[in-house]
Amino acid sequence: MMNVLIVEDDPMVSAINQQYLKKIIPSAQLSLTKTDNGAHALSILKQQPVDLVLLDVYMPKLSGSEVLTELMRLEIHPQVIMLTAANDTDHVKAAIDYGVLDYLIKPFTFDRFEQSVTKFLQIHQSLKNTGPLAQKDLDQLFTTPSAQSSQLPQTLPKGLSRLSLERVLTAIQPLQAPFSVQDAAQAAKLSRISTKKYLDYLIDTHQLSSSIKYLAVGRPLTVYKFAN
Structure with a gap:
């Protein structure tokens, strides 16, 4: 379960x-x-675990920048994405000093929002493993999304999203082969139907191969692995 806190004083924006x-x-x-x-x-963050905070800056009682300062003082460190109209140096510096994951200026597009949340999900998934991380895993965490996506085609078939393709690719890389659609969907936190579209695309582009796994009970299962 992903615990997300939206901190926004405009009901429509929220x-x-x-x-x-x-x-x-x-x-x-x-x-x-x-x-x-x-x-x-702050009261919520002190009382319950939160994975991601979507945080505005200009708010009553306590600004977003003041929230970040208090979180550092309290040593509470959820991932934070700033969603705000504040684009002055002081507020941006406060966000950088905290180590926010991303900073979006209102009004932002869904694609830009999706890019930020996808980056968070990639980090969250990678850090669930308690063992040591390989350099390729660290590269995925610390490389900008634009650099990561440079190896993907500029255009995709209708109905496919570049960001969602990146998300599926990142999610399935740590999976033990062969993996199922359900395994991939759970890792990417997408529906089975959406995930299968991207797995089919990766097969069509020869990045994955598939085979049939016969079970003792029930229907045969399609499983996938990266192509050699």
């Missing part, structure tokens, strides 16, 4: 953020909390 988020993370895998001020956000 609703849009929620709508965008639910287009990326399935509702069954999302635990969402919302508040309209920084003071209440």
Whole structure:
């Protein structure tokens, strides 16, 4: 379950953020909390674990920058994506000093929002493993999305999203082969139907191969592995 806190004092913007988020993370895998001020956000963060905070700057009682300062003082470190109209140096510096994951200036597009949340999901998935990370795993964490995507084609078939393709690719790389659609969907936190579209594309482009696994009970299962 992904625990996300939206901190936004404009009800319309808060609703849009929620709508965008639910287009990326399935509702069954999302635990969402919302508040309209920084003071209440801090209270929530002290009481319950939060994986990701979508944080505005200009809010009553306590600004987003003040929230970041308090989080550092309290040594509470959820991943934070700033979603704000504040583009002055002081607020940006406060965000950098905290180590925010991304900083989006309002109004932002869904594609830009999806890029930020996808980056968070990639990091969250990679750090779930307690063992040592290989250099390629670290490269995925610390390389900018634009550099990661440079090896992907500029155009995709209709109905496929470049960001979602990156998300599926990142999710399936650590999986033990052969893996199923269900395995890939759980790793990418996408629906089975959406995930299969991207697996089919990766087969069509010879990046994956598939085979049939016969089970003792039930239908045969299609499984996948990276092509040699």
